[in-house]
Amino acid sequence: MAAAQRGGMTVRQRRRLSRAVQYAVAIAVVLAVALLADWGRIADSFLRLDTAADMFPDVWVAFGNTIAYTILAFIFGMIVGVVIALMRVSGFGPYRWFAAVYVEIFRGLPALLVLFLVGFAVPQAFPGITWPGGVYGQVAIGLGLTSSAYVAESVRAGIQAVPRGQVEAARSLGMSHTRTMLSVVLPQALRIVIPPLTNELVMLTKDSSLVYVLGVTASTVELTKFARSELTSSANATPLLVGGLLYLLVTVPLSALARRLENKGDHR
Amino acid sequence: MSNRLVAISGLRKRFGDNEVLRGIDLEIGEGEVVCLIGPSGSGKSTLLRCVNLLEPPTAGTVHAAGHDMTHPDVDLDAARRDIGMVFQHFNLFSHLSILDNIAIAQRRVLGRPKAEAEAEARRLLDQVGIEGKERAKPAQLSGGQQQRVAIARALAMGPALMLFDEPTSALDPELVGEVLAVMKGLAADGMTMLVVTHEMAFAREVADRVVFLDGGVIVEQGPPSRMLTEPKTERAQSFLHRVLHPVD
Numbered sequence: 167m168a169a170a171q172r173g174g175m176t177v178r179q180r181r182r183l184s185r186a187v188q189y190a191v192a193i194a195v196v197l198a199v200a201l202l203a204d205w206g207r208i209a210d211s212f213l214r215l216d217t218a219a220d221m222f223p224d225v226w227v228a229f230g231n232t233i234a235y236t237i238l239a240f241i242f243g244m245i246v247g248v249v250i251a252l253m254r255v256s257g258f259g260p261y262r263w264f265a266a267v268y269v270e271i272f273r274g275l276p277a278l279l280v281l282f283l284v285g286f287a288v289p290q291a292f293p294g295i296t297w298p299g300g301v302y303g304q305v306a307i308g309l310g311l312t313s314s315a316y317v318a319e320s321v322r323a324g325i326q327a328v329p330r331g332q333v334e335a336a337r338s339l340g341m342s343h344t345r346t347m348l349s350v351v352l353p354q355a356l357r358i359v360i361p362p363l364t365n366e367l368v369m370l371t372k373d374s375s376l377v378y379v380l381g382v383t384a385s386t387v388e389l390t391k392f393a394r395s396e397l398t399s400s401a402n403a404t405p406l407l408v409g410g411l412l413y414l415l416v417t418v419p420l421s422a423l424a425r426r427l428e429n430k431g432d433h434r
Numbered sequence: 435m436s437n438r439l440v441a442i443s444g445l446r447k448r449f450g451d452n453e454v455l456r457g458i459d460l461e462i463g464e465g466e467v468v469c470l471i472g473p474s475g476s477g478k479s480t481l482l483r484c485v486n487l488l489e490p491p492t493a494g495t496v497h498a499a500g501h502d503m504t505h506p507d508v509d510l511d512a513a514r515r516d517i518g519m520v521f522q523h524f525n526l527f528s529h530l531s532i533l534d535n536i537a538i539a540q541r542r543v544l545g546r547p548k549a550e551a552e553a554e555a556r557r558l559l560d561q562v563g564i565e566g567k568e569r570a571k572p573a574q575l576s577g578g579q580q581q582r583v584a585i586a587r588a589l590a591m592g593p594a595l596m597l598f599d600e601p602t603s604a605l606d607p608e609l610v611g612e613v614l615a616v617m618k619g620l621a622a623d624g625m626t627m628l629v630v631t632h633e634m635a636f637a638r639e640v641a642d643r644v645v646f647l648d649g650g651v652i653v654e655q656g657p658p659s660r661m662l663t664e665p666k667t668e669r670a671q672s673f674l675h676r677v678l679h680p681v682d
Contacts, residue, residue: 334488335525335584339539339591340515349542353529 210402217404221396227385228392229412235305235374235388240367242310247317248356252347254322265318272315277308277373284308285380301386305377313370320362324355364424368417389413437464438497439595439626440485445494447480447650454480456650458494462595467627469637469658472647473673478630481647482597485628486517499594515543518588522600524580526572526587532559533568536587544591551590558586562616578609582616589620596620598629634677638662646670 175183253265272280285304289295297303328351336346375390382391393409440462447455454477462468470478483489485498487510496503501513527535536555540546546554559568562582572580581601588596598617602610614636621627621640631637637644637658644661646654646669654667665671675682 329525331521331523331525332527335519335521335527335587336539337511338486338488338514338517338519339587340511340513340543341539342511345542349538350527350529354527357529 212403212407214400214402214404217396217400217402218408220400221392221405221408225389225392225408225412228387228389228409231382231386232371232374232389232413233416234302235309235377236367236371238299238302238306239309239313239370239374242306243313243317243366243370244363246310246314248321248352250314250318251321251325252352254318255325257343269315269318272311273319275312277312278376278379280312281305281308281376281379284311301377301380301382304380305374308380309370309373309376312373313366316366316369317363320359320366321355324357324359325351327358328354361424361428364420364427368420368424371413371416371420438462439464439466439499440628441495441497442481442485443495445481445484445496446492447477447484447489448492453492454650455484455491458650458652460645460652462626462628464594464626465624466642467621467625467629467640468643468645469641470628470630470645470647471632471634471637471673471677472653476647477650478647479599482599482628482630485595485597486514486519488519511543515591516594518585518591518593518596520581520584520588520596520598520601522603524572524577524584524604526580526584528572531569531571532564532575532583535572535583536590539587540590554590555586558589559583561589561619562586563612576609577605578612581605581613585613585616585620595626595628598627598631600630600632602631602633632677634662634674646673648673 250265250268253261254269256262256265281304284297284307289297297307299306332350332354333346336350337343341349374388377388378391378394382388387395389409389412393405396405397403438461440460442458442460445455445458445460446453458477458481460468460481470481472478480489484491485496485503487496487503491504494504499513499516501516502508503510503513526532527538530538533552533555536558537548537551540551540554541548544551556568559565562585564579564582564586567575567579567583572583575583585601601617602613605613610633614633617627617629617636618640629636629641639658641658643655644658645652646661646665646667648669654661654665654670656665661670662674665674
């Protein structure tokens with residue numbers, strides 16, 4: 167009892183006091199911001215409806231491109247990532263080593279640098295090469311390479327999470343190693359890694375903003391670059407708010423979906 | 435013993451410093467039902483898993499279902515089609531429906547058309563007494579039902595030999611009977627079976643021969659009527675006493 171009543175207060179009293187102080191500080195901060203901020207100026211910088219209206223309908227092109235870049239990079243990343251994951255768990259040493267080096271490289275490089283490599287360095291070094299699909303192809307590969315390293319690591323973890331007994335049952339039926347992988351292990355592994363892959367899709371949605379470095383045109387512009395151009399031409403920050411809201415329109419539901427899938431996985 | 439379906443000779447299996455099997459010789463004739471009994475850690479399951487080479491033996495030879503399992507050039511995938519295996523924890527493919535669990539290897543390994551594979555799967559489900567669960571996932575079935583599906587899955591490959599690795603040890607007691615009944619039916623149909631089990635009543639009723647394993651060697655074997663009532667060796671006597679009178 168003596169220890170619990172330090173300073174003449176019980177544990178519960180001290181906890182209540184501490185919480186009251188935290189509420190008081192929070193209310194003081196909110197009040198200070200509300201009273202001291204120049205609301206007219208803020209509204210004028212961020213909330214100009216006429217500037218927002220000017221962005222439409224062109225902003226839909228940029229929004230569509232952001233989605234397209236994300237999906238293309240995700241598809242490329244998934245295909246390459248699954249192949250690398252299979253190599254990573256292969257019984258054949260050179261496959262495993264190649265996959266390990268691949269993952270280390272593309273997980274360790276900034277996505278922006280890889281995008282530069284794909285967009286400028288490779289075309290310069292190999293003048294004959296043009297990426298299929300123009301900017302879309304460059305983005306799919308440039309962002310997809312980085313993404314594939316994360317996908318590969320997720321899928322590898324998923325493969326290793328499939329119980330050993332599933333493999334033994336498949337092999338005891340006469341399935342080959344490859345057939346077991348394709349028909350039994352991989353389908354279960356992909357189910358296990360749907361939540362982390364959904365998070366990867368959220369990351370890619372945001373990383374698609376890097377595409378501007380490739381020099382996009384009016385038809386290939388994505389959301390961040392578009393918002394930045396509007397910011398310059400209107401000398402107003404409202405476009406950033408609109409662009410940000412459009413990103414959240416995609417990323418918040420995706421994150422919620424990932425959380426739901428994760429919880430569902432726990433209950434199984 | 436007419437036609438030998440299993441011939442194991444000088445089989446040894448070592449995990450690191452631990453030698454689990456120390457020289458096993460065992461032959462099983464066609465249509466024979468052999469029950470492997472013995473204390474835990476005696477090597478029963480390892481012996482079973484060496485028959486279809488889920489565990490590669492350290493030394494010795496294994497012939498099973500007409501295949502030289504330990505020959506370097508053996509086609510293990512082909513050999514395993516002829517050797518069905520049923521696991522303690524069922525190991526049904528959790529992402530597939532009951533019907534697909536039984537059909538997938540027929541289609542992907544034997545190359546049967548979908549309709550034919552599913553017809554065979556339905557026939558086998560009928561044989562093991564599962565009705566109306568074709569579209570269910572394994573997790574929706576009781577343990578006893580899952581194990582019967584697992585037996586049907588193994589039978590779908592048309593095996594000449596069936597291996598059972600403690601098939602009822604993971605089941606609630608009231609579900610043991612339905613699985614043993616299916617196994618009894620198989621034995622009556624003339625299936626050659628090697629069964630690791632603790633079900634002495636099953637061994638007494640169904641087995642042609644009971645093999646007692648301890649410390650990685652076969653200590654004693656014989657017909658169940660004698661083995662389960664008056665074993666000759668002291669080790670088998672004390673094991674059986676512990677199993678049959680657990681509270682003494």
